[in-house]
Amino acid sequence: MQRPMTRHGGQILVDQLVRFGVRRVFSVPGESFLAALDGLYDAGIDNIVCRQEGGVAMMADAYGKMTGQPGVAFVTRGPGATNASAGVHIAMQDSTPMILFVGQIRAEDRDREAFQEVDYKAMFGGLCKWVTEVNHTARLHEYIARAFHVATSGRPGPVVLALPEDMLSALADVGDTDGPIAKLAPDLTHVAADALHWLSGFKRPLVVVGGPHWSPQAAIDLASFAKVQNLPVALGFRRQDYLDNRHPNYAGDLNVGVNPKLAQRVRDADALLVIGSRLGDIETQGYSLIDPANPHCAILHVHADANEHGHVYQPDLAVTADAVSFIRALSKLPASRTDWIDWTKSARADYDTWKTPHETPGDVKLEQVITWLSDTLPDDAILTNGAGNYAAFLHRYFVYKQHGTQLAPTSGSMGYGFPAAISASIEYPDRTVVCLAGDGCFQMTCNELSTAAQHGATPIVVVVNNGRYGTIRMHQEKHYPGRVSGTILANPDFAALARAYGGHGETVTKTADFADAFNRAQSSGTLAVIELVVSEDALSTSLTLSGLAAP
Structure with a gap:
């Protein structure tokens, strides 16, 4: 002291x-x-x-x-x-x-x-x-x-x-105090070896990774472990940057609009190796993929907090350790003798089919916009979002290449994407930061345009404008069709709003115009807003993307 x-x-x-x-x-x-x-x-x-x-x-x-x-x-x-x-x-x-x-x-x-x-x-x-x-x-x-x-x-x-x-x-x-900040465990080699030996007794295992405690090196270790063992890896809700999505063992993410074939793979799995994730209601589709009272598969749960073991699911084996240390130990192990190649290839094929763009109606096709961003942005570009149906397009079609490129709330909080983008732009001024937001989502925190201007943050906000609270309207149409109540929005001119704060603003009404608009926004060197005017008819497609209707 x-x-x-x-x-x-x-x-x-x-x-x-x-x-x-x-x-x-x-x-x-x-x-x-x-x-x-x-x-x-x-x-x-x-x-x-x-x-x-x-x-x-x-x-x-x-x-x-x-x-x-x-x-x-x-x-x-x-x-x-x-x-x-x-x-x-x-x-x-x-x-x-x-x-x-x-x-x-x-x-x-x-x-x-x-x-x-x-x-x-x-x-x-x-x-x-x-x-x-x-x-x-x-x-x-x-x-x-x-x-x-x-x-x-x-x-x-x-x-x-x-x-x-x-x-x-x-x-x-x-005086001042030197208090401890938690350090990660140094070596879990023997525990990891026991876990792999346990896993080798199953024919259809699935690795699920999520939760806190991740790093660029952990992403590399996970990639190595998956490759050596030939195991399929699914990532938790809004943890898509934990593994390069181009990795041949990547099977997709367990999100709100989960790939139905990935959901079925969870049902078909005879063992789950859950690392870091709480295995919550989003990853399990409201606890329907795995019954907490009677799980259909064996579970090995690795979590840094011992209180999480048995909180919802009673694991067959429980390891109290942070995900980074555990995956580091797993990456050092030799290959198991169990052959999971066909099971893993099938999981990857399902993901490749899922991320192939599914055409939506209207002159601005959000699936093409997201695909363009995925193909064009630098690997280290940071993508942020809040909550809304637009996010289903981002989660499905954007391919995350490295850790530290996704900022999104697992709590499903609207308005999060823009403040997160400002924080990211201040922390990493030399990296491209893109915020995806719905018209309702953006308006919950768009007053922070002033904060961005004052502190020199330069995120590019892509506002998906369909004139409604899309997610609520989607559920409304499903449960009470034709009875619209409380879901219509009166919106400002988002591009003009950006210019009012000294930023760059454009409105895009055709898909073909997006790339040039984005390049101009990026060249402006200031905060920018690109408003996408999307068709109201895209709502039915959102039903599919959110897993609420058959694809």
Whole structure:
């Protein structure tokens, strides 16, 4: 621990962040944490000032996904905290390390329903890994060290620390703490060998990889393991960049609009090697592909948090380890004597057929746009999205080539794609960042165009405009056909909106015009919005893409 020195709480907090290597924070300023803003004044930490606290938390989540280190966010009490809760929920469901600092009323005013008073332990209790309130300035460094540890250990996730303003402004004579950030396990060779031996006793195994704890090297290790063992690999929902999709053993991803043949392959598998994934309701199609009460196949579950074993499915074997360490150990093993070649080739053939474009009606064909992006963008281009039917096209037709190129919420949160794209563009200014968004999805966070302009972010946003909340309308047409209620949207001129913020904006009404529009957007050197006006009749195709109708 560093030698004691007298500082106000805001300075203690920021000095602790510097000690943990924090380079950037995201915030909307509030009078409840003025001392923390003062601490940031000359700390050398970038403060990305956003327009709404939901965008703050989503940008911090994206930072955590990209770096593996906690994304740090500051929001004010009351409305600021409630706005930020959407991003906290994303981080929890996505297992993303995050620390949210929330301003709080003075401690002496508690329980009077003072201005913007909220009980944050009650509010965030089910939304994060740990939430508490720091009431003693001298212990602030202790709480922050623990927050970093909790956010990164086991199954990563968000931590919320409430900061009473009188605690932050008070002085204390304390030092800084070197708290542990969770490290990955060094060697699991023997455990991995046992797992492969177990797997060799089955004829139709399927490897399912997802969850947190991934890296470029882990993607290489997974590719090597799959090739040596000739095993088919399916990736979890919105974890498509965990393995080069061009790999001959890649079988597709278990998403909302899953390939029906991949879904059947899960049903036909006699064993699942699940690495990192919680094997949740999206991957299992609402727990229908695998019955939690009576699984049709054997399961070996590898997860960093022992509490996940048996949470839904009772595994035949359970290994408590992070996915990166386990796949590293698997990649070092010699080939099994069991022959899975035909099973694996069949899985790959199903994927190749699935990603072949299926024509949709209208003058702008989204399947062709996504295919063009997949074929044209650099391998390291970052694709972001939120929620909506447009995302089904992205997941089906875009071929991810390397890790670190997909930012999307497994929680299915609308509005996520654009804040994530801003965060990605700031973190990687030399890489192409493309946000796919529906007209409803984009309007949930399009006010962050101002944030992008202020901080020099240059994402290209492709807005798919069908004039409706497409996913809800899709379900509405399925369950209550012809009874349209609450799903029509009145939209702005999205291209003009981009230009109003000093960016580049274009509207595309024909597929053939998209490539030139994208090239102009890329050459503009600023934030850009390309609005795609798509046919309302494409809705029926969305039914197919989302797995709600026969292909």
